[in-house]
Amino acid sequence: MSTTAAETTACAPGQCEHLLRAGNTNCAGCGMSVGLQWLGEALNEEQPLVVIPACCGIVTAGAFPTTAYNAPVAASTFASAAAVATGLRAVARLNRDRTPVICWAGDGGTYDIGLATLSAAAERNEDIVYICYDNEIYGNTGGQRSSATPEGVFTTTSPGGKSGRKKDIMGIMVAHGIPYAATLSIAHREDFLRKMRTARQIPGFSFLLIHSPCPTGWKSEPDESIDLVRYAVSCGLFPLYEVFHGERYRINERPDPPTIEAINEYMSRQRRYTSAAVDMEHVKREIERRWRFLGAMAAEFGVAEDED
Numbered sequence: 001m002s003t004t005a006a007e008t009t010a011c012a013p014g015q016c017e018h019l020l021r022a023g024n025t026n027c028a029g030c031g032m033s034v035g036l037q038w039l040g041e042a043l044n045e046e047q048p049l050v051v052i053p054a055c056c057g058i059v060t061a062g063a064f065p066t067t068a069y070n071a072p073v074a075a076s077t078f079a080s081a082a083a084v085a086t087g088l089r090a091v092a093r094l095n096r097d098r099t100p101v102i103c104w105a106g107d108g109g110t111y112d113i114g115l116a117t118l119s120a121a122a123e124r125n126e127d128i129v130y131i132c133y134d135n136e137i138y139g140n141t142g143g144q145r146s147s148a149t150p151e152g153v154f155t156t157t158s159p160g161g162k163s164g165r166k167k168d169i170m171g172i173m174v175a176h177g178i179p180y181a182a183t184l185s186i187a188h189r190e191d192f193l194r195k196m197r198t199a200r201q202i203p204g205f206s207f208l209l210i211h212s213p214c215p216t217g218w219k220s221e222p223d224e225s226i227d228l229v230r231y232a233v234s235c236g237l238f239p240l241y242e243v244f245h246g247e248r249y250r251i252n253e254r255p256d257p258p259t260i261e262a263i264n265e266y267m268s269r270q271r272r273y274t275s276a277a278v279d280m281e282h283v284k285r286e287i288e289r290r291w292r293f294l295g296a297m298a299a300e301f302g303v304a305e306d307e308d
């Protein structure tokens, strides 16, 4: 009997869950490390093909012939991750192989430099899971601002604190009408794993956005990373929700009405926020505006918990 490509790339039993091997170069407290470990767990012994553009995640791979990834990884240019994944998917399809093809990219590669090929792959509804670990800066090159950087954050290229709001990448991806888009937090493990599995199971293009703490860039304590992203969810700054086929919304966690105290609990533990540049009333109004929109969409076009 012939061996399929899927069989030749299958992990040894119990091995694939360790997509990220020990001894990698990620900083202590890096959200990317947790995200990669949970991605491996969610795939449940399926070995993916992973495409990674320039970002901290490709530094993690290390130098040939050693690597911290327990899967084949293709390093792409910043701008081409989704196009390279499209090619890998096409070859796999010729071999009748449903090996998961995953893009793993930072916010610089997603919101900014890779957006054109990301949009094109989403529009063609390629059978790819595109995952953005959003640490809200260009981390790998020392912490420059990206369009994911929140208002008021100090970076090397926004020394007085960034002006202007964080780009709504979820809104952009949802507008493509893709089968699945979702936000994930490493402080919400079950929700995280479920969304990873949903993305894998739904045919066509999925987009996952992980809020990914970066102690080096956020100037926070590594052991506070999980607490920080938990605060971001509970104060309403990072909504946990999913959208099916560009129109059916499900909110996974409803925060209390935002308060300045709750927002401050999140910001004050990170030295990247310049208090002079943060207009807390404005941040609170922005959170309320976002939640009015999400609440209205879920009320009008909601998906029940047991309906996908």
Ligand SMILES: Cc1ncc(C[n+]2csc(CCOP(=O)(O)OP(=O)(O)O)c2C)c(N)n1
Pocket: 054, 055, 056, 057, 078, 079, 105, 106, 107, 108, 109, 110, 113, 135, 137, 138, 139, 140, 141, 146
């Ligand atoms: C076209 C291009 N511009 C700039 C660089 C240099 N560069 C490599 S990684 C990086 C930052 C990536 O930021 P992000 O995608 O947010 O991932 P992170 O480093 O935060 O993990 C930059 C600017 C590059 N490799 N290619």
Ligand code: SF4
Pocket: 025, 026, 027, 028, 029, 030, 031, 032, 056, 135, 139, 140, 213, 214, 215, 216, 217
């Ligand atoms: S710079 Fe930030 S994103 Fe990059 S490895 Fe360190 S903690 Fe992770």
